[in-house]
Amino acid sequence: MPIRIIIAEDSSEIRNYFNKIIQSEADMEVAALAASGAEAVEKALLIKPDIILMDIQMESRTDGIEAIAKIHGKEPAIKAIVLTIHSRDDLLYQAYAAGAMDYIIKTNDVADVLTSIRAVASNSLMLRPEIANKIMSEARRIQETQDQMKEILRVMMKITNTEFEIIKLAYDGYSYKDIATQRLVEETTIRSEIYWILKKFNKNKMKDVIKSLKEINFFETFNLN
Incomplete structure (x- = not known):
C-alpha cells in the first residue's frame, strides 16, 4: 500500500x-x-x-x-x-x-x-534524544507560560487600581509597612487589600502571587514599570 x-x-x-x-x-x-x-x-x-x-x-x-x-x-x-x-x-x-x-x-x-x-x-x-528532549521541554515550557499568562491576565482584569498599585509595590520588593507609608494609610488597610488580592488570585500568601508574576515577567512584558 x-x-x-x-x-x-x-x-x-x-x-x-x-x-x-x-x-x-x-x-x-x-x-x-x-x-x-x-x-x-x-x-x-x-x-x-x-x-x-x-x-x-x-x-x-x-x-x-x-x-x-x-x-x-x-x-x-x-x-x-x-x-x-x-x-x-x-x-x-x-x-x-x-x-x-x-x-x-x-x-x-x-x-x-x-x-x-x-x-x-x-x-x-x-532523532537524537538530547534534541528530542530539548524540543519537547521547550514546547511544554512555552505552552505552560502561555497558559499561565492567560490565567494571570484573567485575574488582573478583576483587580482594582488600588490593588494594582499594591501589587506593583510588592513586586518591586516593598514590605507591607513600606507600602502603607507610601500610600499614606495604616498597615492594617494594606493587609485588608492584600486579603482581597489573594482571594482573586486564589493564593494563600502574597509571595506566591509575586512569584507567579515574576515567572512570566508580567510588569516587564507589558511595559508597566
Whole structure:
C-alpha cells in the first residue's frame, strides 16, 4: 500500500512542487491538496491519510499548527510533518507540542523530503534524544507560560487600581509597612487589600502571587514599570 499524503500549503507553486515530487514515487500517492488550515482539517478527517505535510503559516502565523492540533486531537493516527522556511523557526516548538513528528525545510533536497516522509510513515524516524528532549521541554515550557499568562491576565482584569498599585509595590520588593507609608494609610488597610488580592488570585500568601508574576515577567512584558 502506498503512503497516502495530503499536502497543505497556501502557495500553489510550492504545493505543486511537492505534489510533483511525491507523485513520482512508486510507494507514495497524493490523496488531496489543501490551501489553508481549515481545508487541511476538513480533508484530513474525511480522507484519513497516513501523513499530512502542513505549512506552518497560511491564513495566519499559526494556521498550520492549529490545524495539526485539531487533526491530532481527533485522528492521532494521522502523522504530521511541518513545512517551514528554516529550522530555527520559533514556531517549530509549538508545532511539536501540537503533534508534529518532523519538519521539512521547503528548500531541502528532494532526497531529504522523501526520507522524512518514509521515516515518519514507518515510525523509524531517528532523532537524537538530547534534541528530542530539548524540543519537547521547550514546547511544554512555552505552552505552560502561555497558559499561565492567560490565567494571570484573567485575574488582573478583576483587580482594582488600588490593588494594582499594591501589587506593583510588592513586586518591586516593598514590605507591607513600606507600602502603607507610601500610600499614606495604616498597615492594617494594606493587609485588608492584600486579603482581597489573594482571594482573586486564589493564593494563600502574597509571595506566591509575586512569584507567579515574576515567572512570566508580567510588569516587564507589558511595559508597566
